Amino acid sequence: MSQSQSPTAPAAPDLRIVEQRVYRGPNIWNYEQAIHLVVDLGVLEQYPSNLLPGFTEQLLEWLPGLQNHVCSRGKPGGFVERLHEGTWVGHISEHLALQLQGEAGHDLRRGKTRAVRGKPGQYNVIYSYLDERVGLAAGELAVRLVNAAVAQDSEFDFPSEMDDFLRLAQRTAFGPSTNAILEEAVARDIPFIRLNNASLVQLGQGVHQQRIRATMTSKTSALAVDIAGDKSLTNTLLSSAGLPVPLSDTIRTEDGAVQVANRIGYPVVVKPLDGNHGRGVGINLRNEAEVRAHFPIAAEQSRRGVMVVESFISGNDYRCLIVGGRMQAIAERVPAHVVGDGTHTINELVEITNADPRRGVGHEKVLTRIAITEGTEALVRNQGFEMDGVPPEGTMVKLALTGNMSTGGISVDRTFDAHPENIEIAEEAARLIGLDVAGIDFICPDISAPVRETGGAICEVNAAPGFRMHTHPTVGEPQYIAKPVVDLLFPPGTAARVPIVAVSGTNGKTTTSRMIAHIMKGLGKQVGMTSTDGIVIDERLVKRADASGPKSARMVLQNPRVDFAVMEVARGGILREGLGYDRNDVAVVTNVSADHLGLRGIDTVEQLAAVKRVIVEAVPRNGFAVLNADDPNVRDMRRSCSGSIVYFSMQPPGSPERDFIETRLRRGGRAVVLEPTERGEMIVIRHGRRSMQLAWTHLLPSTFGGAARFNIANAMAAAGAAFACDVPLHDIRQGLRTFTTSYYLSPGRLxxxxxxxxxxxxxxxxxxxxxxxxxxxxxxxxxxxxxxxxxxxxxxxxxxxxxxxxxxxxxxxxxxxxxxxxxxxxxxxxxxxxxxxxxxxxxxxxxxxxxxxxxxxxxxxxxxxxxxxxxxxxxxxxxxxxxxxxxxxxxxxxxxxxxxxxxxxxxxxxxxxxxxxxxxxxxxxxxxxxxxxxxxxxxxxxxxxxxxxxxxxxxxx
Structure with missing residues (x-):
């Protein structure tokens, strides 16, 4: 039916979210983290989009970016074609959620919508996210948009709803500096974990981890930060090394400020000793009255009540970024200003400037909106203008004295213009203070000329300097300064990940996990293990609980002692949150049988196998999956593995399972098999044509003389995982020979x-x-x-x-x-x-x-x-x-x-x-x-x- 033939749309659309879930790693729907909504279409189940008058046009008016969605057509505009032809609103809400996140700067493309089995009118809506709070808010707003567009609700305030959503995204997003480092880390396959709602982030896993908070790193000295925060001490240290700094002294009173200013000579700068971001800084103060007038402003921004009075150095404001003792970027900072056009007032010019989409509040965007304060109005009057006056065309009116980006300033890249002597001075200053990442503020007429000749000085040394003036300069080429920071934390060739072995299955996964951990402990590894009994770090139980879910996995990867991780992965955790990490080097699946059926929509063994298969899908190309060849559901998981396969089988030679394995071995595959002999059964590791005897089954303590057949299978799975991790044969053998089912090695298991x-x-x-x-x-x-x-x-x-x-x-x-x-x-x-x-x-x-x-x-x-x-x-x-x-x-x-x-x-x-x-x-x-x-x-x-x-x-x- 064409849209012209469509009946009247429902007056009361009732699309609603029945359930929402956040997957924080690979899951049954997606290889990446995703949001999962179960939506009920209600009456809209009877109304595809082509039967809803004005619906498509309204959505495109609100979100024009939908026209770029390819959908199943594989070309831009494919989704709009689907809208005109008719698609259901569950699918539409998926695209809306992705586009809304795109409006917030999160470029995401992956999503899918599937009907819920046995529940007509309900759909699973799955889509990717970067920040889970933004992703969930996008899904909720998408549902409201659908209902409002169907009902043609004139009272629905889309601009207000969108502003609220964008403000949420801005509050939760990483700042430009943190984001630049994370983008570089991801490009180098370094995983990260956000540790709080702000900018504290862990890069790497376990023993290899490093942390950052904005541009402060694990290698940043706390003493150096304290020194940089004390401007008087900083000047003293730099001066004692012969570096150019202004004359200065510290004071606590207004009279003291006047005395120091008179001693060192006007003009002067008055600023708080422990200030930052240019707050409370008064420059070019030319007489006692101006010093007294600015003193309360500086004092208000001081935490300890101590101010610095220093000689004013005239010139341009340059920020030199030093990472690891080397200069990486230089930006000229131009104070916030407007340029007259002969038509608009200064207030109007400020509004026009703030309308630039690159400007936001605080550090959320690459530029900051200009704020009008009493100090701004006073500065404008000093230049002979009023805020409601119209400056002549081409006249520059300063709105701030300092060039800080946080007060609305702009930046011009000068990285390749600096004189070598100035670069040397900046690098020496960072080394003297002891900062691994430092922002050196130069005031000089021209950075391309030696400051010792032209008259310039270092006015400040900053810990945790912002990167956005370098990564997103207003004028000039961006500098990719995140790379040297990541090089500082992870020099080329340095590991960032710990090996992860994931173990799943219906039975035997806990014992298999413990066997693997025991083998690796014998190699001197500090193993972090999760299981249904708790979290174990280096053989110490640190948390007693059912710890087979993703939160426990993240706890292990956050522990700075762990250099090898063994994760027992249960069905419930996968369905609830997905995996707690992005990939595992080895996946072990012991078996799949009828258990937990009838829960969370899993009604058959085949569906349960699909859940367990997630850890196999999370194996990279250079990884391995260790699969039970005797279980058809497990054996079929080989088709979902990007890496190599190690099979294990307890069936005798000549059986179909062994024939299957022999075929793979002839192609260079790997397997762990049982070989019957006159003295008993021998566990043998096979690799192509090679055959390596491992151990007699009846001599392994965990098998009780061969009586516990299931522990033979568990030992074979553990041996396969250790072999995939390149553990020497004698260490695998020793680990299995010394593993017992005592309460201290295997509590609650045999x-x-x-x-x-x-x-x-x-x-x-x-x-x-x-x-x-x-x-x-x-x-x-x-x-x-x-x-x-x-x-x-x-x-x-x-x-x-x-x-x-x-x-x-x-x-x-x-x-x-x-x-x-x-x-x-x-x-x-x-x-x-x-x-x-x-x-x-x-x-x-x-x-x-x-x-x-x-x-x-x-x-x-x-x-x-x-x-x-x-x-x-x-x-x-x-x-x-x-x-x-x-x-x-x-x-x-x-x-x-x-x-x-x-x-x-x-x-x-x-x-x-x-x-x-x-x-x-x-x-x-x-x-x-x-x-x-x-x-x-x-x-x-x-x-x-x-x-x-x-x-x-x-x-x-």
């Missing part, structure tokens, strides 16, 4: 301890795939134990529980799998039921167990339900006899280990006073805030009487 003769294993297993792996481990370990005691049968007791936010059938499947491997099952629940009523998750687990029993596939003979985790473990211990195998799959492993430690050192639970316990203080329940039996939950069990339970257990054995 920790085994002996409690009163019962072999207790504590693990985090919480999904069906993990339970299958644990079940296989239990079968293998039980066989080993039974063989060691002449095939006497031992009981297998399991403490299991599902997570409340899993689907009902997933919880039932967990119970059904466990029923096939354990003789006795005690069903528990996490402290956090995650939205379910207490006991509901356990009921679904029990349902699965009973369904397995009814199908005749179960091994289990006894089922108890004890909801509190610690009570469930205590109950399982009561049901156990010496020699039995108890596997406790728990959520709060520290609390459970504390209870087991207490049990192992007590005649019976609670028999000793706290002061008599001899357990490990690191596992002290009191220190963990947990007391035995203090979980606050009721136990539901057929055995609430401990004596009866103990008697029953004895009879069973």
């Amino acid at each position: 920790n085994m301890l002996d409690v009163k003769g019962v072999s207790v294993v504590v693990d985090y297993c919480h999904n069906p795939a993990g339970m299958r792996a644990i079940g296989e481990f239990v079968d293998n370990l039980a066989e080993q134990k039974e063989a060691a005691i002449d095939n006497a049968r031992i009981s297998r007791i399991g403490v299991i529980g599902g997570t409340g936010d899993r689907r009902d059938d997933d919880l039932a499947e967990l119970g059904a799998v466990a029923a096939k491997h354990f003789d006795v099952l005690v069903v528990r629940e996490d402290d956090n039921p995650r939205g379910r009523p207490r006991g509901e998750s356990a009921e679904h687990v029990v349902r699965g167990i009973n369904e397995c029993i009814e199908a005749g596939e179960a091994r289990v003979r006894k089922i108890d339900t004890v909801l509190p985790e610690v009570d469930a473990v205590r109950h399982a211990m009561v049901l156990s006899n010496p020699g039995d195998l108890l596997v406790a799959c728990v959520d709060k492993h520290a609390r459970v280990l504390a209870e087991l430690e207490d049990l192992s050192n007590s005649a019976y639970a609670g028999s000793r006073a706290d002061e008599e316990r001899v357990g490990d203080p690191d596992l002290d329940p009191a220190e963990l805030g947990v007391a035995a039996g203090a979980s606050g939950e009721e136990s539901r069990s057929d055995y609430t009487d401990l004596e009866a339970a103990e008697a029953e257990a004895g009879e069973r054995v």
Whole structure:
């Protein structure tokens, strides 16, 4: 339908934002950081743009830049074509958000809009951003623009809305100096992290990091800054070195200023000792009256009440920028002024000058607007004019005495005009003060002539000098002075990044991360690691939390000790914020199975694999992805990797998976495989035609003699990651041989301890795939134990529980799998039921167990339900006899280990006073805030009487 045939547009358009999310790194929608809005079109779902009269014309009137959007047509104007042909307002809001950011100076092009599955009228709107506050504000304003344009709302004040948005962008944006340094850093592939809402920025990662605040750097001496801030001391030091400086002295009173001025001779300059940006500076004061008149102005700008009176040097104002002791740029600073045209008043000329789009408030733009003050009006009168008077054509009227850019001055580039002697003087001044980045202010008739001959002097040395007069001169060529600053912080060839290994998958990612960290620690690396248990820096737990998200990753990269990072990356963090960094050198994906389905729109294993794939997509061309070739969903991720692939497989030679790998090896690929031999299975690293034996699986402590097959897979994944990081073979071997599943190396993951003769294993297993792996481990370990005691049968007791936010059938499947491997099952629940009523998750687990029993596939003979985790473990211990195998799959492993430690050192639970316990203080329940039996939950069990339970257990054995 053409626009001429369109019906009347809806009177009350109701496009609204349902949800908004900020991705701070690569994510499922974009390789870069992005804003994600879920919008509901409401009634506008029935109205594409070609059915909205005047809609397109209104948008183009407000934002003419939309005409340059290429959209899917691949040419400028493509988006406007789509508007005329008809496109939905969700897609339109994406382009509006990008264009609004463009109006604020953020050049962004990437965006996409996709319908939300199963929710008609709702759309995912994704677009890039530079500053998240500006990006979110752009999305919100885009929605208001759409609704106003559809309704043709005459009361909608677009100029006011746009001004508010631009002011927000200006408040949050980096200043010109900081931005120049960051642009140079990005061009050299140096990552940065903004550390506050102002200009404090970290360049580089971990041990390689440097910091800047505007143009002050990590290498800027605090002592040098103090000296430069003391103008009297600065003059004394420069004068003692024979450099030209004006005569000066410091005073605190108005009478003292007059006395000094009389002594050194008029004209003089009066300024605050600790001032900056030219505030409070009075120049060319020719008599006592002028000194007294200006003194209060200078005093108002002084923090300590100390003023400097110095001889006035006539000439032009030049700023010399010195970086690392070398002159990099020189700008002539011309004070704020207007030039008469014979028609306009001075006030009108100021307004015309301020209308220049390059002028803004403060330092937000390359030029600053001229402000009219009482001092300005007095200066104009001294020149024989009034603010409402019309100066003759061609007459220059000064509006400020100093040439500072912050008072509205302009700059003229003079970098290549300076005399070598003047350059030498400026460089020597910066070295004497000790500043790595210094602004040396010269006053002299001409910078191209030696100041010692023409009569000039250094009037000031500035720490943290502004760059905009050099990068954006009003007249002349811009100087790219950010490069020497970045060279100062990161000399050519210096590393700015730490290697990052990202590990993801459904099961095994925590153990794999710990194995990799352990291997790298053996090389002397100071490893920063994130995991579901917390943040570990150089083997020290610095934060106990689920730290598998992007915020934790940034914490590691901000730590100045870290020179190698291992990041466990969970599904939730990717969906919530993306990755916490721009790329990872190695990505490891252990497996993908049905877990967390039904959450955040992830309903299938294939969709879950797409989430895990983000870390593979974040691998650069010189990086590696370590992929499980035995898992089809993981194996297919190879197509999304820009770098090389290292496969690992536990399948025997001749299997389809091994044939797949062999084909890649013939092309020079890399893999970690298992080779069966008469002495057992050998982990072998393959690279093309090379074959390197690594270790026997049964000799690795983490595999429990080969019983823990899943830890064999984890060890192979860790070996592949270490091999991709060019770790020598013997160091990989040594790392795997010394890695154990003790609580101190791998807390909460297959920790085994002996409690009163019962072999207790504590693990985090919480999904069906993990339970299958644990079940296989239990079968293998039980066989080993039974063989060691002449095939006497031992009981297998399991403490299991599902997570409340899993689907009902997933919880039932967990119970059904466990029923096939354990003789006795005690069903528990996490402290956090995650939205379910207490006991509901356990009921679904029990349902699965009973369904397995009814199908005749179960091994289990006894089922108890004890909801509190610690009570469930205590109950399982009561049901156990010496020699039995108890596997406790728990959520709060520290609390459970504390209870087991207490049990192992007590005649019976609670028999000793706290002061008599001899357990490990690191596992002290009191220190963990947990007391035995203090979980606050009721136990539901057929055995609430401990004596009866103990008697029953004895009879069973």
